[in-house]
Amino acid sequence: MQLPVPDLNPRFDSQLLSRVEDAGLNASAPPQQRWVDGWLVRFSAGKAKRARCINAVADGRLSVASRLAQCEQVYADAGLPMVVRITPFTRPAHLDDTLAEMGLRSIDDTRVMVLDRLDALPALDWPAGWSAHNIGLDPFAQRVGALRGSPLSQRQAHAERLLHSPVPFTAFELREQGEVLACGQYAMEGDLVGLYDVYTAEDARGRGCASRLCLHMLAHARSRGARHAYLQVEHDNHSARAIYHRLGFADGYAYHYRTR
Structure with a gap:
């Protein structure tokens, strides 16, 4: 008998949440990654921690301390801090407690939010002069990086990851009379769609840009066969979480990181 994974929202099927976790890993895969005894070690220079952290997805054979020592060398060689991602699927199951005892601090409490049915999306109304446009992945990485104020190295790493992703991304800009109000993209894997970035x-906040752009992307993905949706958002980003709740998303599970 398979035991349930702890800390998963019982509202959702646990197999769906496991698929969401796999899809999120696939969508954030950078070219810079390797395996260390059952741990997927990523060391991209980009902004997203998902692409520059350890995902402990298998028990392995070595001790935690031995694996951490090998991983720390990988990050030292890459000039990056070592970061470990902790989820309900993390192996070994006691890893979070072990890292806490070793003095690694917890950061970036994050929620994976899930919409299990896309057949009942709210109607989308565009204000006069608003329109959504599909754009290329390299221009998208530059656009969202510019809006965030990210340095050029992070924008380039983001573009590289998108262009080499094992799952396809589709990116959009929301414009008003040619001016960019918002941008976003989605990753599609089977019948799962993940909203990103x-x-x-x-100067366009508070006008309903994000909710309309998300609705547009979800409807676009639904027309291509998507049935379920997911996204990842920091727990204390209350404005974004309110938007996603109104769209029908609910917390599926949480994750955080540990670092020195």
Whole structure:
């Protein structure tokens, strides 16, 4: 008998949440990654921690301390801090407690939010002069990086990851009379769609840009066969979480990181 994975929202099927976790790993895969005794070690220079952290997805054979020592060398060679991602699927199951005892601090409490049915999306109304446009992945990485104020190295690493992703991304800009109000993209894997990098220009916030762009992307993905949706958002990003709740998303599970 298979035991349930702890800390998963019982509202959702646990197999769906496991698929969401796999899809999120696939969508964030950078070219810079390797395996260390059952741990997927990623060391991209980009902004997203998902692409520059350890995902402990298998028990392995070595001790935690031995694996951490090998991983720390990987990150030292890459000039990056070592970061470990902790989820309900992390192996070994006691890893979070072990890392805490070793003095690694917890950061970036994050929620994976899930919409299990896309057949009942709210109607989308565009204000006059608004329109959504598909754009290329390299221009998208530059656009969202510019809106965030990211340095060129992070924008280039983001573009590289998108262009080499094992799952396809589709990116959009929301414009008003040619001016960019917001941008976002989605990753499609089977009947799962993940929303990523939804960002609204600072002077356009509070106008419903993000909710409309998300609705547009979800409807676009649904027309291509998507049935379920997911996204990842920091727990204290209350404005974004309110938007996603109104769209029908609910917390599926949480994750955080540990670092020195």
